[in-house]
Amino acid sequence: MEQPSHVDNARTDSPPSHLAALIDAALAAHRTGQPRAAESLYRQALALDPANPRALHYFGVLHYQRGDHETAARLMSEALRLDRNDAACWSNRGLVAAALGHADEALICYNEALQRQPDFADAHNNRGVTLQAQGAFGEAIEHYRQALASNPAMVDVHLNLGTALAKLERFDEALACYRLALALDPQSAQAHFNAGNAHNALGRHEAAIASFERALALRVDYVEAHINLGSLIGKRGDYAGAEAHYRRAVALKPNPTHLVCLGGSLGAQGRLDEEEVSYRRALALDPDYADAHQNLAWLLLKRGDYKQGWAAFARRWRQSDYDALAIPGVAEWRGEPLAGRRLLVVGEQGFGDHFQFLRFARVLERLGATVDLRVREPLLPLVERIPGVRRAFSGQPDSHYDFWVPMMSVPSCVGTVLSTLPAEVPYLFAKPEKIDAWRKRMGAASQTQRRVGLVWAGSPTFGNDRYRSVTLTELRRLGDLDNVAWYALQKGSAHAQLAEAPTAFRAHDFTAELASFEDTAALIMNLDLVIAVDTGVAHLAGALGKPVWLLLPANSDWRWLETRSDSPWYPRMTLFRQTTLGDWTPVVEQVSEALRNGHH
Template identity: 35%
Template sequence: MNPRLALALKLLEAGLVESAAIPVAQALERDPDDPRAHHLAGLIARRGGDGALALAAFTRGLAVAADDAPLRIERAGLLLDLGRAEEALADLAVALALAPDHQAVLSTQGRALIDLGRPGEALAPLRRARALAPDDVAPAHNLGRALLALDRPDEALPLLEAAVARAPGAIDPRADLAEALRRLDRPGDAAQLLRAVLADAPGRADLADALAGALLAAGAVDESVAVLRASLDKAPTHGAGWVNLAAALIETGALDEATAAADRALALDPDDADAKVNRAFARCLADDYEQGFADYAHRWRTAAFQRPYPPVTAPPWAGEPLGEGTLLVRGEQGLGDQIMAARFLPWLSKRPDRPRRIVFECHPCLHRLLAEGLEAGIDLLAMGRPPPPVAAWIGALDLARMAGVTAGVMPVDVPYLKARPPVPPLAPPLPPGGRGRLGLVWAGKTRPRDRSCPLEPLAGLCVDQGWTVHALQLGPRRADLAGLPAGLGVIDEGDRLGDMAATASVMAGLDLVVAVDTAVAHLAGALGLPCALLLLATPDWRWGQKASRTVWYPSLRLFRQPHPGDWDGAFDAVRRAFAQGWPLS
């Protein structure tokens, strides 16, 4: 190597960036076409934070040495940092032809594919890179990133742990490990790791966002707000920070402040769909459905919706006549959302200008329930299946805005579902003087928030008030029944709940449901069955902040935590309602 370039490399490795530039400049004066000098000039400019100058240097080097694979790798990595992944991928294709088993090429190719939203394609080159260099950080880290992008955090976790073990001070592998922990319902561990990462990189607003998200998931709402406010004091033009602050403030119940934070994000980027969705949540919680629904329509542009819902090759529907065309009503989110939206299908099918054919996309476990219990004259499509050719589509919950729902007016019929009586009938026979049969659900999804409550005090309350209790719980928390005192006599109906039609049939034999915010509560409301709905202190947008009744389901009565985590307060309110004779026979 040219002695000047050898000196420059030593100086650069020692962190003396400005000193390293001098011998490189001297080498280029002697030979302006030396690709190694241009390579080093690019490395020096990149280390100094001048991406444009570094790119120019790498490009000049490749102009005289197009077959220099290491130089192409460097330029590809820089292009990725500059957000130009397609160009990086083109460089890497050339580099792969020159060095097909070069782990850095394969690893960088995988990184480029992840950045382009093609993580599935990234797996093969990253696995090959890791096989070639099992002790290198980059292949393990990038493979973990790809698996995270594919929502496979359990597989990503050991890879990211390995990357952090090999580079314990590296920022991004630790941040991605924290994200895997958060997705595996370990938000406390994620927050602990992110505190250390943010201390090492205090200027990284994205790390503050990640820490705030982990804290929010762990229930540390006030600390989440504090982290975001401190970060935004340093970086007030960081739009994502304002979006995240809006979400955190919603959890505190400060809806006006949440709306103002979303507005700050939209002042920076008027098309920010996440900001509009968070503002929608704040507005709907404040019973402003008109503006809230208008904002909520933008959810289809967020990454959270684009990942699970493939695009449809038809325009969105705004109510215009479709003639002989087919309308696709897109099912979305959870079973409860789809049950809630199903009320609009009969209304839609009765419109004078209704489309010739309406197809409702929904979870397969709803198909029998809707086919047997909903008078709508529609076709059903299982979520994930390719739709038929359609003229237009609309999100199922967007029908609420089209129908004119407000916080005080429900312009469609409720109840709107029917169920067959249970066969065989529910057992055992009711005791003399008993109040009736009560269905109980105490646990639901843990993400984005755990809505579950403790079983034993709730079951004991219901039994003490004279109810025969039938457990309608499915999933891991069904196992809680094994820990109940035998004397409570709670009857496990889990084996009868094959699909939602079967669940509805069991519920048709009940007098009351007591449930946390789950699909069973929505089903009770859709059937017109009295239901005590147990809510977090800051619930989902549709339940508002204070009311004990809801326009969505007249048969529901809402019992709220008085303070975050205070289920005892909600249970006491249920006990008082029972003592006052609710629900009436």
């Protein structure tokens, strides 16, 4: 907020020198952090001249800084009634309007300031902040640039410009702004924090960590820096380090978001009891906090408590996520009788989630519903052949429905528990002609060997991918088995590992010909076994009724429960679990031994 560096001559009926001295003293006390003394002096000045615009203006500034925005607005409005040419007062009155939530009034005030002083840097900055809050990032950027043209030494404006550019995903430009801010003020914790966010967005994780750490060195109670650093190092697999930062954030600001972050880091370390405490603390603070309900649901489901788990899962929705999925004008199904009703099941989350939950179409049909599916485009036409499905499509529905339901909410609506989990497989079916085409494509090669499909990595953007995925180097021992013919099913960036892999892993690589899940399903049907980490292909193979050996990290997903070596979801699946997070050696030894002995 603009404050003057000198005292203008003021009209008054009292002795000018005494009034000027009072205002000088008030401003000096105000600038040096003595608000009580400043208030007393402002009151004395206004007692001498109640119509002194400068005293009214800066007494209003004092009230603004104390959070009394209504009084600040009244005082500054009176000052402007007396002197409409004070650009600083117009700018400050805009700040007060913005604080009161009156954005349009704030913009008018900034315009008035800039009409009187076109190069007024503070007014340009303040107008930029208000425009940015309204999502007008381009206009905001222009005003920030004009502010810096007038005064390039304004650190806050460099930061604001960087933030607006980051909102437009222009992260390199944003980073340049933060570097300019740091050149002016190397001790700016906020500039280091913002730079960390930009580095992270650009994938420069080491630089991001260094920036967050520098921000915390300058401001140990910087809550947002603790959270962002914890999130970043947690994604890199340092869950204990993430926990330490989340605990600090919770100690400083125990809100639901921070408690959920802490719970997630505890769960990733297998400390489920402590994890549950964090989520329940979050829900005590906000009973409707969606992320806490979702994470608590995953925890309960992992323990096998499906009754409570599905109930909690039904409350998982952030409003924006729900609105993106909901079907306008159609009631959400919550367990009402379905006989003779048309029900649209709407897919959600990843491909693996789709493959896992599509089994419930048959359950819904048996309850009397006519079932249609809305799913992601890559799943078509494979899912059209699911028993119980009348029609499957992507995009917007063009038919009438009595109800719609999110696919992963069906278990809660039908009261699914472990003992009633529908595990009849297969419920996905590859096209017979494609199966035959792959059989011919594969030919007579490896007829004397066990044909095993292999997927060793999931999406690198997944939060736990560091521990979920394995490298071909770690699986190298499996390549020495003479009784196995390996078929690569790996897509994505991890496929490049084949170039340096043992010859056995490279011998049958048809991934370039797998253009769809339809193709992958047909190839899988020609295999004896699929060995995979926790990815969509594992679910696909399980839904096709093929034998699957699933390699799981110690902090495995909720759907695989805690200690079982089998899966109630897929009767032909065997689980091979880590006992120590990050150590795949015992798992590979178990798999190698099982393959050598011909286990199924």
